[in-house]
Amino acid sequence: MMLQAIELTKKYGGQTALDRLNLSVEPGEVFCLLGQNGAGKTTTINLFLGFTAASSGQALVNGVLVSPNQADTKRFLAYIPEVVMLYANLTSLENLDFFSRIAGFQYKRAELEQYLLQAGLQPEAFHKRVGNYSKGMRQKVGIAIAVAKNAGVILMDEPTSGLDPKATHEFSEIVKQLSASGKTVFMATHDIFNAVNVGTRIGIMRQGALVHTLNAKDISAGDLQKLYLETI
Ligand SMILES: Nc1ncnc2c1ncn2[C@@H]1O[C@H](COP(=O)(O)OP(=O)(O)OP(=O)(O)O)[C@@H](O)[C@H]1O
Numbered sequence: 001m002m003l004q005a006i007e008l009t010k011k012y013g014g015q016t017a018l019d020r021l022n023l024s025v026e027p028g029e030v031f032c033l034l035g036q037n038g039a040g041k042t043t044t045i046n047l048f049l050g051f052t053a054a055s056s057g058q059a060l061v062n063g064v065l066v067s068p069n070q071a072d073t074k075r076f077l078a079y080i081p082e083v084v085m086l087y088a089n090l091t092s093l094e095n096l097d098f099f100s101r102i103a104g105f106q107y108k109r110a111e112l113e114q115y116l117l118q119a120g121l122q123p124e125a126f127h128k129r130v131g132n133y134s135k136g137m138r139q140k141v142g143i144a145i146a147v148a149k150n151a152g153v154i155l156m157d158e159p160t161s162g163l164d165p166k167a168t169h170e171f172s173e174i175v176k177q178l179s180a181s182g183k184t185v186f187m188a189t190h191d192i193f194n195a196v197n198v199g200t201r202i203g204i205m206r207q208g209a210l211v212h213t214l215n216a217k218d219i220s221a222g223d224l225q226k227l228y229l230e231t232i
């Protein structure tokens with residue numbers, strides 16, 4: 001399995017941000033984590049990324065134990081934060097080239113263009129500086145960077161927040177393609193409709209605990225909303 005949490009716990013002072021999380025996510029799965037602000041979604045992502053150390057329990061990526069400041073597990077992971085950080089004065093092609101080189105890949109021009117195209121960015125934008133891009137366009141560049149890194153797992157934090165319905169739909173289609181190509185996607189989201197649409201599994205967190213885990217195909221958006229409101 002690509003992601004595994006075993007009794008994974010994070011405490012800040014006396015407060016438990018994540019409480020004994022047990023979870024396995026397989027290749028090709030799209031796991032959507034729902035929960036109120038402060039429920040522990042970002043903490044979970046940060047623990048898998050090794051941005052923060054677990055207080056107890058384990059996070060494993062591709063079977064390898066995550067420990068902060070070691071690169072072993074990072075190469076299996078790509079991360080798309082809520083706001084994709086890009087160099088405003090560079091074009092999307094230049095940003096993709098730059099971040100790919102940092103990840104250790106030197107792509108030909110045509111390959112870079114292919115990644116941007118796959119991520120759904122319109123070719124007219126390839127040579128425009130990203131400073132003028134919309135949020136949806138930045139998101140697509142973020143996806144291209146993540147895919148070009150060749151990582152098996154893509155972690156996303158609230159990827160559809162602030163996207164319009166069409167951009168959200170386009171994003172969902174890309175995520176489905178990533179899943180079909182065997183990538184594992186793990187996203188924190190507030191978007192119930194999108195979770196049902198794009199997810200294979202859905203988790204609901206409350207105060208650091210994973211309270212429900214369901215198969216997306218077994219639930220409608222309406223029923224998920226009902227369960228969510230009853231849970232939180
Ligand atoms: N660096 C930190 N120091 C202290 N407390 C923190 C820190 N990071 C997170 N927390 C606390 O841990 C809890 C979980 O936060 P987390 O960011 O994981 O929630 P979330 O589910 O991602 O929320 P949101 O939907 O707002 O992003 C919160 O109570 C938060 O205040």
